[in-house]
Amino acid sequence: MTTLRTHPVDRTTRRARLGIGLVLVLALLWTLVPLVWMALSSFKSGADVTSAEPTVLFEPTLDNYAKLFSGANNLGPYILHSVLAAGISSVLAVVLGALAGYGLAGSRMRGKKHLAFWIISTRMAPIAVVVLPLFLLFRGANLIDTIPGLILAYLTFNLPFAIWLMSAFFAQIPPSVEESALVEGCTRWQAFWHVILPLTKAGLVTTFVLCLVFSWNDYAFALVFSGPNSQTLPMAADQLVTQTGIDWGQLTAIGTIVVLPMIVAGLAVRRWLVTGLTLGAVTGE
């Protein structure tokens, strides 16, 4: 890094550096103000939340959170549904995705390109297009308003994502690793389980986290498929929006509850995010 700084290309003038600093400060404000404002508002009393002049200094209260966990609209079941639907679909996606991704990365079959293209196109299919037939199929199979229904719905985008991404992670492991394991007498499965798989722990975790974020944040599927027995957290937020008005104190509290775990999980895998979000097309660490 020191060589970088002394080099003429990187000798940024004072003015340029000031400009860059200013741009980044503005970008940080634009990015963070809504989130900070949401978190702050969730600790405000009703009058402070909707005061015409923004209140920055206020007496913090846990009322909004307390209300969310008491009374008729207890948030508990929503959290449970979200954890079950997003968690189970992500685990299934990672397990099946790791197996299939390994197979895809190593396979030399003909038509592999077509297979790969089919996988990515199922991932990229607009959700609305998937919701439509699933709505009919789920009605027929009594899967509307069930957790298994949501898990299946989330697998429509998580499974192709996991297969494609895991195959990109497996492709980065040199084949000599597997070959030497085989020479030393491992079976194919042992080589995969004890040698290859541990090498791609980062890939597994990244795939899991991204699947979790996608399904946890889902609204389009939950809107159509979930009911009283399966409503997820984003639906809890949606339901606070009523004809008679919105309880913004509670809404910002739900928002904070929905967002915080995903931010923590997402930043935990930040090093591999580029790989994950570009489906392996760009890597950076």
Next chain:
Amino acid sequence: MGVVSLTIEAPETGQRAAPDRPHRRRGRFGFHGAMMTPGLLLLAVLSVIPFLTVLAMSFSRVRLLGGVSFSFVGLEYWARFFADVDLWTQWLRTLVFFVLTVGLEMVLGLGLALCLWKLMRGRNAVLSLLLLPMFVAPVIAGLLGRFLTDSTFGLYSWLLRLVGYEGDILGGSYSAFLAVVAMDVWQWTPLITLITLAGLTAVSQSVREAAALDGAGPWQTLRHIILPSISSVLLVALLIRSMDAIRYFDIIAVTTNGGPADATKVVPIRLYETAFRFFDLGYAAVIGLVMLAVTIAIARVFVGILDRKGLTR
């Protein structure tokens, strides 16, 4: 962000070794095939059956009462599709929304990545903070946008009042459209920043040194050296974002739901309305299939690029 490399070279080595061992090749194929089977079978069930269903829906009148039933109506819905002036307007609006959001995200994302790239200290911390909106559920992003732009107590409305703008942001056609664009830009610019920065970090020092030795100024270096060398990464960012931009509809659904006066009614919103408000399922299927065709066309370009770079294994 230390060493960054495009996976361009990596997968190549993966396949070279196999032809040397013909005796093992068949076994290898079988094992790989077996490993793929459970995932691909489930994926087939989850994609082929729905696809055939939506195809059938587009040629049928679907009845939901008393069990789901189809009655064949031929090309009726497809004929309606071509005569539907409203829908063409909505496609046009989708295109404008798409160009504005993706365009702004690309420009701002690239700009921020360049700034971050020049930042020597605290780069990772700033990047982490800038990435946060990506993890926010789009519903929450939309509702938060509504909160901030509320005409009586919204923080941003208050700020705009200070500079003289009094209108109800989500109440006016143009301002509502711009507001949903801004929310999308808020949420997805970080993705472009992240991808572009990875590309920039991979531009090798020797390339930049050579440019400096040739006496290239910072702008020339940017235009002739840096941008060309990250062009493929920029393209990947553009395509990934494009495919997702067509997928998402959550923000609009919870802020304006297509209003006011259809000002933000893009095609996915229209599809939801057609299907789940009017239960005109056959026609919704036609709209959906056309959306699918558009996405697949973009995905083809994406895979084509990966292919040319040797990125698809």
